[in-house]
Amino acid sequence: MRMKQDAELDGLVRQRIRGLRTARGWSLDDLAARCYLSPSTLSRIETGHRRISLDQLVSIARALGTTLDQLVESEADEDVVIRPQRDEARGMTSWLLSRDPGMTVAKIRITRPAPQHGSTELNVHPGKDWFTVLSGTVVLLLGERTILVETGQAAEFSTMIPHAFGAHDGPAEVLAILDHDGQRTHLRPTTS
Known part of the structure; x- marks a missing residue:
């Protein structure tokens, strides 16, 4: 064999x-x-x-x-179908579109509203995040600013600024590019 x-x-x-x-x-x-x-x-x-x-x-x-x-690399090692990973507690479903260990491309469906400013849910980590909104509107909390990013628009920002995002008036879908720290911060499952 x-x-x-x-x-x-x-x-x-x-x-x-x-x-x-x-x-x-x-x-x-x-x-x-x-x-x-x-x-x-x-x-x-x-x-x-x-x-x-x-x-x-x-x-x-x-x-x-x-x-x-x-x-x-073996052609049989990985499944070619990308299945969603649901995180109900965080109101997110993600599809990891890349398998590159240094960078993650993910489609993310966001259903939960953004947290409030001053919340402990605002994250800081090294690097930059980038996303484009495929549908809906995303609320991006960036430092003290609240930014609405609508369908067809994109955002890029330093992740050393406290940040979080959520859906605005209904679900939103984004295509995001995250470095290793961004993937760990934004796509990690919650521990209940």
């Missing part, structure tokens, strides 16, 4: 190399010049007639503008 999985991954890596090369419109000569391998070596790598060494794989990944991790 293990040998079959290794062979499948090997074939997938070779397919990715060829797919990335052709998507860029590069010939074998073009990629060879970028990764310092001969075109014939690359051809044999893509067709499975040559084993790929780690140093070759690193060089090829770099030339293709990807990472070694992305070239060798």
Whole structure:
């Protein structure tokens, strides 16, 4: 079973190399010049007639503008369907649209109104948050300011300013980009 999985991954890596090369419109000569391998070596790598060494794989990944991790990741490890995560206590449902550990892209449905100024629910953390409102209106509490962000508008702000957000006159949906601290602060489940 293990040998079959290794062979499948090997074939997938070779397919990715060829797919990335052709998507860029590069010939074998073009990629060879970028990764310092001969075109014939690359051809044999893509067709499975040559084993790929780690140093070759690193060089090829770099030339293709990807990472070694992305070239060798299994296609079966993750579910492709993004399911909502509901947090009833906070009046939020979120869909994590990215799996990048350094940044999170999330669609968030907000049903709860914004907390009051002076509330302990205003957060501060390093970084910046960015969101665009897909539907409804979001109340953004930012320091002492109350800002209404309507459908089609976006907001970007330093998260070192005490902040919180909520729905205004009904549910709202946003597309947000959050760094690691923003994800931990805004998408963490509440502990009851």
